[in-house]
Amino acid sequence: MTEKITQIAKYNFWEGVFPDLGIIRSAYIDRITEFSGNRLIKVIAGQRRAGKSYILRQMISRLVENGINPHNVLYINKEFTDFDFLANYNDLNELLNEYKAGLQPSGKVFLFIDEIQDIEGWERFAASCSQSFVDDYEVFITGSNSQLLSGELASLLSGRYLQVNVQPFIYQEFLLAKELQPSRSTYLEYLQTGGMPELFHLPNDEIKRHYLSAVKDTVLLKDIIQRYNVKDARMLEDIFVFLVNNASNLISVTSIVNYFAAKKRKTNYETVSNYIQYMESTFLVHKVDRFNIRGKETLGGSCKYYLNDLSFKNYLYPGFEYGLGYKLENAIYLQLLFSGYNIHMGTLRNKEIDFVAKKAARTVYLQCAYTLKDTETIEREYSSLKAVPDNFEKYVVSVDEVLLESNEGIGNIQAWNLAAIL
Secondary structure, three states, X not given: OOHHHHHHHHHOOOOOXXXXXXXXXXXXXXXXXXXXXXXXXXXXXXXXXXXXXXXXXXXXXXHHHOOOOHHHEEEEEOOOHHHOOOOEHHHHHHHHHHHHXXXXXXXXXXXXXXXXXXOEOHHHHHHHHHHOOOOOXXXXXXXXXXXXXXXXXXXXXXXXXXXXXXXXXXXXXXXXXXXXXXXXXXXXXHHHOOOOHHHHHOOOHHHHHHHHHHHHHHHHHHHHHHHHXXXXXXXXXXXXXXXXXXXXXXXXXXXXHHHHHHOOOOOOHHHHHHHHHHHHHOOOEEEEEEEEOOOOEEEEEEEEEEEOOOHHHHHHOOOOOOOHHHHHHHHHHHHHHHOOOEEEEEEEOOEEEEEEEEEOOEEEEEEEOOOOOOHHHHHHHHHHHHOOOOOOEEEEEEOOOOOOOOEOOEEEEEHHHHHHHO
């Protein structure tokens, strides 16, 4: 074998031996497997350190379990320095040819390329392999930017790809990682920690804080500042801090500009808007627009932002006032996102509904309340849902041990049981 193939052999599984695969993320593996067996490029996108690499390795393991020869799988991970020789698509082509000559795979070759955006011109390589009528390839790639397919590859493939977005652990995966059962106490623990997979291997809060700070810095530097040539790195980070501490609140770009102006910080609408879009593209935050329920239209202006994981709040900026109710709303958003819903915030005259969640023909209205402890709170949370003039499902989600009876068709569900109805 060539020097390069010998160099990368330790990262591959050609001997049929796999490292620790971590918590098996069946929902993602099942979905990717469902769309496998064809020439669609499988794109696994998500924030750095959300677990994409583990999912790739778990996918390779499943292929081998299902009878695929390990020699038919080539795994490349650009985060390892041993792959630094892969600077552009020509280097990928050369490595692929050396692999085929050395391993001599028979039949379809499965290509897994981790953090592919770090290879210049990767789009040409991926498109060439996926559309080749000479050789049989199936391509799986990961990237840390939601705009991965917004350029040349999208036009080259004309939709011949499938994208799966990976989140940090949601509550159910949190339970698996910690070997816990669903309950009020474990859900509150989840709200006060978060779901970044590596956190569960770190011994104390101080180390977790340093780890998350490093993740945040890497995303801001490598995925935003360098990629988009950001001029004001300090403002970028300060906007991120603002969004962390105002997650689940109704805000606007103008209100953020005014916030910094009051602190004698010079910025403008375009800069703030662009910086937030960059953070959305790298999965740090998610934007939820308002939706006029009666008019059936999306509204501009104010919106809400939710964190990709609550650990950023819990470990990096815990000193700011941020109640459990806001964390609950953020966690419910993440559950809806994981479950495949298209999510808006509902407005109806002078009332607001936290989530209008749609998937196919199903619509679910959700109101979040940390606790329904008194008549005033119950009236406030239920009145918005009662005002909705349709018969779609409606729930108030809380963390109360005792549930309220159905109220004019509106159910009360405990947050730790929400996934069961989605």
